[in-house]
Amino acid sequence: MSVGLSHFLTIGAVVFSLGLFCVITRRNAIGVLMGVELILNSANINFLAFSHFSSGTIDGHLFALFCIVLAALECAVALAIVLAVFRNFDKVIDMEQLTTLHK
Amino acid sequence: MEHAAFQQFVYLFWIPFFPLLGAVYNGLLGSALQRRLGEKWIHAPAIVFPMLSFIITIAGFVKLTGLDPHSRALYCNAWSWLHIGNLNVDIAFWMDPLGAVMAFVVTFVGTLIHIYSIGYMRNDPGYWRFFSYMNLFMFSMLILVLGDNFLMMFIGWEGVGLCSYLLIGFWYKDEKNAVAGMKAFIVNRVGDFGFIIGVFLLFWGLGFSLETFDSSSLATVTSEETHLNSSLVIREIEESLQIESVHEAFTGKKIFGFSLVTLICVCLFVGAMGKSAQIPLYVWLPDAMAGPTPVSALIHAATMVTAGVYMVARLHFLFALSPFAMTWVALFGAVTALYAATIGFFQYDIKKVLAYSTISQLGYMFIGVGVGAFSTGIFHLMTHAFFKGCLFLSAGSIIIGCHHQQDMRKMGGLKTYMPVTRWAYLMACFAIAGFPFFSGFFSKDEILWQAFNSKDMMLPGGGKIIWLLGIVGALCTSFYMFRSYFMTFTGEYSENPHHVPKESPKQMTCVLVILGFLSIFSGFVGMPHLWHVHNLFETWMEPVFESSSSLIASEGYTHTLEWMLMGISVAVAIIGAWVAGWLYKNRENPLPGKLLASKKQIIRIPYNLIYNKYYVDEIYQHTIVWLIMNLRLALDWFDRKIIDQLVDFAGTAGRWLGRFAGYTDEKGVDGAVNATSDMVIFSGLKLVTIQTGKLRNYLGVVLAGAIILVIANYLFF
């Protein structure tokens, strides 16, 4: 069978759901960040797929490139913040225990 | 909004705003200034600002005289304010002869009373507050008389009510004063309710009537003018009502079987009843005497209480459309005039006497505007401002001179100690009683004559009953005013030999002299035609009341009859004064003392009735106030029952929502009010618990929300 647009879109959707699942269920903050990366990359997959199969323009490829850069930026900032949390909360980055702000 | 035919006078904007600047200046800086720099820094601007307003008013007056009578008006559109749907209201000022006269009275008397207050309020710790409030009052009153639309009139109406409350309760540390202030405010509110209902009905009715306006019937109308909007601008309402079809639609409209015009006028008059202290909403005015005397003079004699009269005169074209409303106004005015005059008989507090006399004189003004003699009513308003102002300020002078003594029984023989005050008071008494050639004579007499002459009254015998009530009232007026004069100034001062009364300082006596002078001579601008002299006042005001003059009918009695009636009123005045003199001069006559001490029922019952003001205040206290207070207790009982039941059901939202619905049906809205608020707080407390602090819950909500939105939209749309 030939791999068409729908297969890529399915993969994108699956990765998106996996990313969401990862974010919601993991306790380690770094793990959660991995989930965020998954979500962003799933969108990348979609863009690339659409750009290749449907549209004659390369807008999608460009968008994907920008997204990669942005994901990296976000990751950098997020990790810096995780580091700050690590320092302030006595070397803990467990999401379950970060609940001083609630209600 | 289009005043193409009228001249623009941009300084009109400053007439109300100068006093506002004064109020803000004293309000913000007054307390600091009074402490550090002294009283001069407070009263100097407080007097300069109203004086500037007065100068601009005079300039406007002069400008008006130069205009053609049919377009005799100045306007100033400050800025456009509300343009919502059909409603277009601007901050705009309009000075026609009526507005000019009112502004003149307000600014002139106001400035004089401010000058008087320098002496009266000296060394009072709240000096700065006093001048701030007085200027604020001037601002509100000028907005009321110069505003060109109902909304501004209402703002001024409410503003003067507020300032009245603030100034009555000026010495608020004494609870009595604060209570009097509240009473004034609350009774006023009842009146204001009627006023606002009247304005709503007018706007709505006019909108209805304009829809029937068929523009194709007018040959000259251009394509842009095919739709007129209902407006709150008084001039535009007047113009719309002069169009035939609109006029017919408006007058023909009925609500619940009552003619719309009558309903509007009656509602508006309810507002006037509250503001101008007519029966049954007059009860606040005597209590308002708790305020400082300049306040009583300015607000409760010369200006604020006359706002109701001004309103009826300004809306003459509306009132003229409804003979029923006119009769109602005139009748209430007449009954109030007599009623208040009788109460004045036995009062001992000099300010209370003057308060009842004010209520009575306001009744006369309403007789004037009620029978269609609008310019005469306003004329009496003007002369009343002068002589009543003079009376109150003299009373203030007396009170200060007698060291804050207000009981006339403890005064007497002041004519030797306070000559200027005495002569001013006497002249004003002559004016109010209606002695020939004093100012009150011309105005009151003209009102009574117009009442006699009127054909519009829907009473049997027409205006003659009103005339009769007025004449008897004039007799009483003359009697009690001269009673107060004789009790206060003649005889011996026996109170306290160590504190001899002395004449008041210059600021106060100068003002008394000016006002006394005007009490004597101001009547000559409005001499009736009887004297074969041009009636300046009427000619000046004629163009304002043109549109309704065709609707006012008169019997057309002869001049001879007029002379006779005049003779009767002069006689009445002299009789009243003579009887008062006979009974009270020099306290020689033992008759008053004997009557007071008499145990005979035939004397005691009427005396108690009248002395206690016909027990009206007590009646109000025991009916309306009792009703409201007990309703509160009933409500409280309902509330407690509801809350107890709810606390038992700390269950799910569905369960207590159902319960709540059940209770609103059962226990009525009252109980539900408290239950609602508790439910809100309770649901708030429950709802906030979704904010757990855990990120995964937050993201779960995002996901759930997005999915629900998509699915719901797909299914339903």
Add this chain to the structure above:
Amino acid sequence: MSPAESLKYFNPELIMTGFLLLIIVVSLWKNYKGRRLALSLIAFAGLFFTSFALIQSAGENILIFHNLYACDPFSRFFKMIFLLCGGFIVLIVFQAREIKEKHLGEFYGILLSLILGMFLLVSSSNLLMIYLSLEFVSITSYVLTGFNRNDRRSSEAALKYVIYGGVVSGIMLFGMSYFYGLFGTLEIPAIKKGLIAALSTPYEASRPGSVQAMRLTVLAASIFVFAGFGYKMAAVPFHMWCPDVYEGAPTPFTAFLSIAPKIAGLAAFCRFLLTGFFENISNFLPVTEIPWGAILGILAAATMTLGNLSAISQNNVKRLLAYSGVAHCGYILMGLSALSGEGLFAFYFYSVVYLFMNLGAFVIVIIIREKTGQENIEAYKGLGVREPFIAVSFAVFLFSLIGIPPLAGFIGKFYLFAAVIHKAQAWYYLLAIIGILNSVISLYYYARIIKAMFIEKAVDEQPLQIFSFQKLVTFVLLIPIFIFGIYWQPLAKVATFLF
């Protein structure tokens, strides 16, 4: 037009960038007296010159940089709002010790870049640009939220913010990818054209059932994209980061966050919605059958209600103001859901009014937190006696937030309600009723603060020493509240027909 030609329309942003870089360079010098003042002056000057350039560019209405960026009155209006907000924040931070001097240069640098990001967001007319500028705004916000490095709450709030924001913008990106897939281009007007083409009959006839699928996809993609905007503007169900972040972030930044990014999100969403889904701006004919009015209406009702109800039990003033901000976003969404010129006008008007009200409230929160170190309502007890001017100004700001005449908040709320009621349809009346009920509920929690200030006794009767400059700033913020309550014609004139 090409980038080279477009540069001359890009002046305000260029000036902002220049000053941003200047601050970073100047902040390299440390430990000299007056450093705080110098940095603040430079930041303020940057904002001032940018606003100057913005006013100079009045009257332009073009798309530049190959239709990526729009310079039109709409974006200018909002850029001005952001500059005003930023200017006031700089004035406050100058004397707020919550931001320490050694980090002040970075704070200003990142703040200016946040404002630059918002400029870009409000002018973006291309999906890529929207996403990039949204991320620009978000990431700088994450950093500023965690600015107090030694404060637990700050770091925790930043972490929650970054993860939440990352996920939601990922969702938005996913939605955007489907838009790209459906219409083949990233430009927003193309959505409109594509939808019109897709829904016209010839297409339907050739591929039955595909329109149904397309409708579902467009619906899902729009909701996902709305998630991104909704998160920025704090609409239910995307608001949950709000209370935590507002409470944890340094208070001057909370003040900024509660106003500017929220309005930026709303404005960007407005532009997205109106350019992409509505055929005709003047009478709002929608291109598809996605019921934007209903969606926005329901979200508005939920947002208002949840914001107001949750605020009732709050004791921390920052958290309370966070929920109140959520509720105000609800009111604005209510006005937008009317989908009419009046609704848009109400939104513009309310943005300005909200700017002043909320800034004022937060300035006072900052002042009190500085002097007492507390953020709870207990810290406000007896303030009426200790510091009457501050207490009265706070009361005025709170009354304006409730919407009491004759203050500006009332006029703003009035226009919002008027826009909804003019639709004259049953559901809109229901929405208006919910809005009014919510205003009533909000009275309770605002009045709790006022009650604490004036009726309850203070623990310590000493007056707080408040800098007169801070009092001046409060006073300057009070003036528009009073003036716009009575004379709002000039603002109304500016705000009409912006789109």
